[in-house]
Amino acid sequence: MTILDGKKVSNDIKDEIAEEVKKMKANGEKVPHLAAIIVGNDGASLTYVGSKVRACERVGFESTMVRLSNTTSEIELLDRIEELNNDDNIDGFIIQLPLPPQIDTQKVLMAVNPDKDVDGFHPMNFGKMALDMSTFIPATPFGILELLERYNVSTKGKHTVVIGRSHIVGRPMSILMGRKGFPGNSTVTLTHSHTKNITQITSQADIIISALGVPNFLKAEMVKEDAVIIDVGITRVADESSPKGYVITGDVDFENVSKKASFITPVPGGVGPMTIAMLLKNTLLARERHLAR
Numbered sequence: 001m002t003i004l005d006g007k008k009v010s011n012d013i014k015d016e017i018a019e020e021v022k023k024m025k026a027n028g029e030k031v032p033h034l035a036a037i038i039v040g041n042d043g044a045s046l047t048y049v050g051s052k053v054r055a056c057e058r059v060g061f062e063s064t065m066v067r068l069s070n071t072t073s074e075i076e077l078l079d080r081i082e083e084l085n086n087d088d089n090i091d092g093f094i095i096q097l098p099l100p101p102q103i104d105t106q107k108v109l110m111a112v113n114p115d116k117d118v119d120g121f122h123p124m125n126f127g128k129m130a131l132d133m134s135t136f137i138p139a140t141p142f143g144i145l146e147l148l149e150r151y152n153v154s155t156k157g158k159h160t161v162v163i164g165r166s167h168i169v170g171r172p173m174s175i176l177m178g179r180k181g182f183p184g185n186s187t188v189t190l191t192h193s194h195t196k197n198i199t200q201i202t203s204q205a206d207i208i209i210s211a212l213g214v215p216n217f218l219k220a221e222m223v224k225e226d227a228v229i230i231d232v233g234i235t236r237v238a239d240e241s242s243p244k245g246y247v248i249t250g251d252v253d254f255e256n257v258s259k260k261a262s263f264i265t266p267v268p269g270g271v272g273p274m275t276i277a278m279l280l281k282n283t284l285l286a287r288e289r290h291l292a293r
């Protein structure tokens, strides 16, 4: 069994990006600038955005965090997006999800300039991805592809089962694994809360990508011997014995499933850090597109 060490690979990627930024600086070129809008005070969301800002600092990017109150109206948010769209210093930006209920998420995501949409959530970019055109690939699925590639995990002709169909993880993942090329050429089954007999489906999978957010959902009995297991789930579970008062838990019963798996991602230290590294990669791409305009 091999652990797919997202923490290590993400550090390698950040080192590679930092090298590129050094060269830009040496040539007197503009360095990439990422902005993030965060609405409200959700602890987990603040943590993620904080890690994105720290990652920017580490590789030498500029970063801007725009913090808005939980009662921000849709119009106010759309105005802030328009400012970032028009700000020539900003190469790319993201709007941290989820948004409070008074705001229509789809409307907001459609307001982002597709050339600055480093999350790849705009319908234009999502459509391009589905049509194999070059574009921003959503960071979490992109990170999973990168991890499979760097560990040379075979995907061709394999049966990949994705659990969860969210717009940010499961749905794009199902499209990407079925694309031509590597990593891809998989036969994909997309499952969700209305799927019947899910154990029967996961038991046939060569690769399982679990993105539902239910701790310990995927148990050893649901998994075939030598399967590849990608655990996207991140749930905070209260734990008084840990310093923060909670621990981060994935969707997979790691202790038992890892005994059967050929490759498996841990939580923490698997897909999460890869997501951040790929957001930086997308920001590099956004800068190139910006300079080409």
Ligand SMILES: NC(=O)C1=CN([C@@H]2O[C@H](COP(=O)(O)OP(=O)(O)OC[C@H]3O[C@@H](n4cnc5c(N)ncnc54)[C@H](OP(=O)(O)O)[C@@H]3O)[C@@H](O)[C@H]2O)C=CC1
Residues within 6 Å of the ligand: 140, 163, 164, 165, 166, 167, 168, 169, 170, 191, 192, 193, 194, 195, 198, 211, 212, 213, 214, 232, 233, 234, 235, 271, 272, 273, 275
């Ligand atoms: N590591 C990382 O970088 C990231 C981690 N995450 C984590 O991944 C998890 C999923 O997040 P996200 O993609 O936003 O998903 P959502 O919470 O938006 O959706 C969950 C999906 O899981 C499906 N689902 C729920 N219960 C079941 C069940 N019992 N059996 C089968 N399918 C089920 C839902 O089905 P239905 O559509 O029918 O409701 C839905 O499609 C969360 O823990 C989140 O924190 C998210 C993004 C990045």
Ligand SMILES: Nc1nc(=O)c2c([nH]1)NC[C@@H]1CN(c3ccc(C(=O)N[C@@H](CCC(=O)O)C(=O)O)cc3)C=[N+]21
Residues within 6 Å of the ligand: 047, 048, 051, 094, 095, 096, 097, 098, 119, 139, 140, 234, 248, 267, 268, 269, 270, 271, 272, 273, 275, 276
């Ligand atoms: N517009 C938008 N883009 C996103 O990419 C996005 C989002 N909204 N909303 C929420 C989800 C979640 N997400 C994570 C990113 C990093 C870790 C991560 O670094 N996790 C660490 C642990 C972090 C911790 O200790 O809390 C790990 O798994 O090792 C987790 C989750 C990005 N998301």
